[in-house]
Amino acid sequence: xxxxRVPWLVLLLLMLAVGLGVDHAGGLAAAGAETQPAEEAAxxxxxxxxxxxxxxxxxxxxxxxxxxxxxxxxxxFTEQTLNSAxxxxxxxxxxxxxxSGAGPVVNFEAxxxxxxxxxxxxxxxxxxxAIQGDMVWAKPGQEPLRYVFAxxxxxxxREATLYDRLGGLYGIASAIDYFVDRMYDDNTLMAxxxxxxxxxxxxxxxxxxxxxxQFCQRAGGPQAYQGQSIAAxxxxxxxxxxxxxxxxxxxxxxxxxxxxxxxxxAEVRAVVEGLRGDVVESAK
Ligand code: HEM
Numbered sequence: 545x546x547x548x549r550v551p552w553l554v555l556l557l558l559m560l561a562v563g564l565g566v567d568h569a570g571g572l573a574a575a576g577a578e579t580q581p582a583e584e585a586a587x588x589x590x591x592x593x594x595x596x597x598x599x600x601x602x603x604x605x606x607x608x609x610x611x612x613x614x615x616x617x618x619x620x621f622t623e624q625t626l627n628s629a630x631x632x633x634x635x636x637x638x639x640x641x642x643x644s645g646a647g648p649v650v651n652f653e654a655x656x657x658x659x660x661x662x663x664x665x666x667x668x669x670x671x672x673x674a675i676q677g678d679m680v681w682a683k684p685g686q687e688p689l690r691y692v693f694a695x696x697x698x699x700x701x702r703e704a705t706l707y708d709r710l711g712g713l714y715g716i717a718s719a720i721d722y723f724v725d726r727m728y729d730d731n732t733l734m735a736x737x738x739x740x741x742x743x744x745x746x747x748x749x750x751x752x753x754x755x756x757x758q759f760c761q762r763a764g765g766p767q768a769y770q771g772q773s774i775a776a777x778x779x780x781x782x783x784x785x786x787x788x789x790x791x792x793x794x795x796x797x798x799x800x801x802x803x804x805x806x807x808x809x810a811e812v813r814a815v816v817e818g819l820r821g822d823v824v825e826s827a828k
Contacts, residue, residue: 604698605695652669664682710763710812
């Protein structure tokens with residue numbers, strides 16, 4: 545087993561201390577830890593810890609049956625599903641999982657169903673890089689088989705930021721290049737004298753650079769925007785709601801032109817809408 549006996553016991557005590565459900569206690573005991581009920585831990589020690597999400601976590605586990613090692617497996621959690629590499633090969637599609645927990649322990653449960661092979665019910669808990677629990681395989685015509693599993697984290701996949709999903713710096717810079725040109729061409733925006741004069745006096749390449757840096761930073765990219773705040777740059781320009789609506793239309797033209805998927809479009813619109821109060825004179 546990858547996790548040595550002493551840290552395993554420490555892990556177990558910690559899990560019990562933070563309220564790991566009795567549901568999982570069977571799995572823990574069968575995993576080899578002879579336990580005494582742990583003292584109630586002072587709740588203040590863990591109350592401030594946020595329960596972590598499992599999505600993106602990948603664990604290598606070892607399964608035992610009647611305390612005999614039977615198999616190794618890779619368990620990975622996506623946003624919605626729990627994927628078992630070994631059991632998927634046996635015809636169990638990845639099931640949706642639910643989580644519960646307070647503090648650093650995440651309890652999870654999932655039931656996978658296969659037309660031919662019955663159901664596998666996974667119950668487990670994750671604490672940091674350690675995972676453990678049990679899985680019951682129930683199939684018509686056979687006694688339910690109970691496996692105990694334990695293992696450790698192999699990797700955590702970083703969730704792609706909006707910045708990544710828009711194609712990073714080059715994807716965003718290309719879209720803003722197009723967008724800013726559309727702004728300069730927009731009659732409603734240019735009917736605002738202050739906007740028209742300021743844009744005429746400002747090198748367009750610089751405006752594109754600043755918009756790109758600003759948007760990359762807001763979308764989760766590594767760039768650090770270093771210009772003035774948007775409120776300082778744009779609010780003195782007497783921009784009205786109809787002019788803002790014109791900008792949003794130009795934004796929509798750009799999102800469509802670059803075939804940005806609907807989900808990312810909604811996220812981009814939300815980022816920009818969040819700036820309305822910094823731009824439109826009457827919005828605050
Ligand atoms: C109707 C909407 C908007 C109009 C007409 C507008 C117009 C302008 C103009 C004319 C400037 C040049 C200001 C100057 O050089 O003094 C400017 C600067 C800037 N705007 Fe806006 N803006 C609008 C909305 C936005 C939004 C939604 C963003 C968010 C990405 C934004 C980000 C910036 C940035 C980053 C600068 C550069 C500030 C600097 O160089 O320090 N603007 N804007």
